[in-house]
Amino acid sequence: MKRRDFVKAAAAGLAAGAAGRGAEAFALERRSQAIRFGYAAITWNGNDRQAIEDVSALGFPGIQLRANVLAEFGDKPEALKELLRAHDLKMVALSSGGVSVTTRAEEEFVKHERHAAFVRAVGGMYLQLTDQLPPGRPATAADRRILGERMTEIGKRSAELGVGVGYHNHMNSLGERPSDVDDILAAANPRYVRLELDVAHYTQGGGDPVKAIDRYHDRLLFLHLKDVETVPPAPGTDPARSYRFVELGRGRVDLPGVFAALKRVGFKGWAVVELDAVPDKARTPKESGQISKSYLEKQGFRIEEEMRQLLR
Numbered sequence: 540m541k542r543r544d545f546v547k548a549a550a551a552g553l554a555a556g557a558a559g560r561g562a563e564a565f566a567l568e569r570r571s572q573a574i575r576f577g578y579a580a581i582t583w584n585g586n587d588r589q590a591i592e593d594v595s596a597l598g599f600p601g602i603q604l605r606a607n608v609l610a611e612f613g614d615k616p617e618a619l620k621e622l623l624r625a626h627d628l629k630m631v632a633l634s635s636g637g638v639s640v641t642t643r644a645e646e647e648f649v650k651h652e653r654h655a656a657f658v659r660a661v662g663g664m665y666l667q668l669t670d671q672l673p674p675g676r677p678a679t680a681a682d683r684r685i686l687g688e689r690m691t692e693i694g695k696r697s698a699e700l701g702v703g704v705g706y707h708n709h710m711n712s713l714g715e716r717p718s719d720v721d722d723i724l725a726a727a728n729p730r731y732v733r734l735e736l737d738v739a740h741y742t743q744g745g746g747d748p749v750k751a752i753d754r755y756h757d758r759l760l761f762l763h764l765k766d767v768e769t770v771p772p773a774p775g776t777d778p779a780r781s782y783r784f785v786e787l788g789r790g791r792v793d794l795p796g797v798f799a800a801l802k803r804v805g806f807k808g809w810a811v812v813e814l815d816a817v818p819d820k821a822r823t824p825k826e827s828g829q830i831s832k833s834y835l836e837k838q839g840f841r842i843e844e845e846m847r848q849l850l851r
Contacts, residue, residue, distance in 0.1 A: 574801060576835060576842055577601025577631040579763070579813035580608075582824040587611070588622075593825040595626035597832055598843045603667070603811045605634040606654055616660035623661070630663035631761065631809050632705070632735075637671035638693065640685040640713070648692055655697035655704075664809075665703045665760060667735055668693065670713045670723075678713050680722065686713055687726025694731025705735030705760035710743055717746035724758070733760035737813075739767040742792045743782050749796040756804035763813045764797075764831075766790030785818045786827055788834035798838060 578599040580590035587608050594602045602623070612619040623630055635654040638647055655666050670686050672678055694704040706723060708714040714723050720741075724734060734755045738748035740763075752759065768790040772781035787794060801810075812835075817827045832842055 573805075573807045574798075574840065575600060575809050576764075576840065577603055577629070577809055577811040578828055579603040579634075579811050581605055581634070582814045582817060582827060584816070590824070591622060591626050591628060593828065595628055597825065597828050599812075599828075599832070600627070600842075601629040601631040601809060601811070603632045603634065603813065604630060606636050608633075609654070609657060612661075613657065616657055620661045630658070630661050631811055632665035632667050633658045633663060634667045634669075634707075637669045637712075638686060638689050639671045640682045640689065641671075641673050644689055644692070647689055648696060651693045652696045652700075655693075655700050655702040658702045659700045663702070665705055665735075666693075666697050667705055667707050668732075669707045669709050672712060683713050683719060683722045684726045687723050687732070690723075690732045691728040694728065698731055703733065703760055704731060705733050707735045707740075707763065708737055708744065709740050715740075715744045717741065717744065717751065719744075720746075720751075724755070729758055733758050735760050735763065737763035737765070738794070738797050739763070739765040739784055739790070739792050743767050747793070749793060749800045752797065752800040752804060752806070756806065759806055759808070761809040761811060762801075764794070764810050765813050766792045766794065783818055784814055784816075786814065786834070787812065787831040788837075789830070794834075795838070 576599055578594045578597065578601070580587050580594070580602060583590035583593070585607055587604060591602060608619065633654055635651050638651070651666065651668065658664070658666055668690055673682055690704065690706060697704045706714065706727065708720045714720045720734075724732070736748060736751055736755070736759060741748045741751055764787060766785045766787050766789050767782050768785050770781050770783050772778045784790075812828070812831045814827060817824055835842060
């Protein structure tokens with residue numbers, strides 16, 4: 540199947556209103572390659588056109604964009620769809636931003652539903668949700684319950700559009716520690732909210748991503764892949780907060796264990812390489828991406844072969 544025909548077929552599947560992970564997602568997962576790798580545009584700090592150019596040049600078949608892309612393409616999703624098509628890229632997900640537990644619920648629902656509609660219009664697959672800590676006070680168990688309930692409603696509305704919703708665990712959020720993630724997912728309906736496991740955030744939060752995969756293997760939507768290293772703490776700072784996210788293979792995340800666990804549980808889907816910023820400012824985002832790509836290839840994954848499969 541040619542790339543353009545593939546995108547048309549994906550759009551048709553979305554238009555049919557497939558729920559959950561989406562009909563197109565399951566079609567992808569039935570192919571021979573178990574894991575498909577994408578790359579996140581966040582590293583380019585808002586220069587999404589350059590990110591699209593570089594991610595395509597690196598050979599990744601998918602890309603994750605952020606909600607800031609709506610500033611240029613919000614009223615013309617077809618233009619973004621064509622831009623991605625021209626670069627042979629699938630929009631894996633849109634980072635929709637944090638779900639607040641303190642603002643009016645309907646405001647949150649409308650915002651994220653709008654983003655889900657944009658994902659559908661572009662021919663994308665997933666909506667990523669994070670959260671926002673309540674301002675001026677410690678987080679509580681009730682906050683995590685409210686978050687789960689609000690994400691469930693967002694997930695229902697997104698499912699009607701054929702867009703799957705994933706919760707992204709994150710440092711400095713309601714879902715920082717493994718127990719926090721457990722509580723949030725327990726409060727959310729698994730039919731509408733799945734886990735987008737970030738293996739580096741989970742590690743830094745005190746967890747073992749291998750155990751998370753084993754526990755939530757039937758609820759994994761997709762993954763974020765990056766590494767994390769410990770850095771010397773600045774005077775007067777908490778050593779537990781002294782860390783830096785780095786390219787794959789350059790930190791302390793048990794990435795071989797992660798890939799072994801994904802194989803063991805039979806995961807078939809997308810894993811998006813993501814870095815908030817290039818850790819070494821002497822490198823470009825593209826050079827940083829090449830480091831992670833080379834690591835994946837050394838683990839036996841064929842990024843270019845994925846691209847060829849999608850172009851068939």
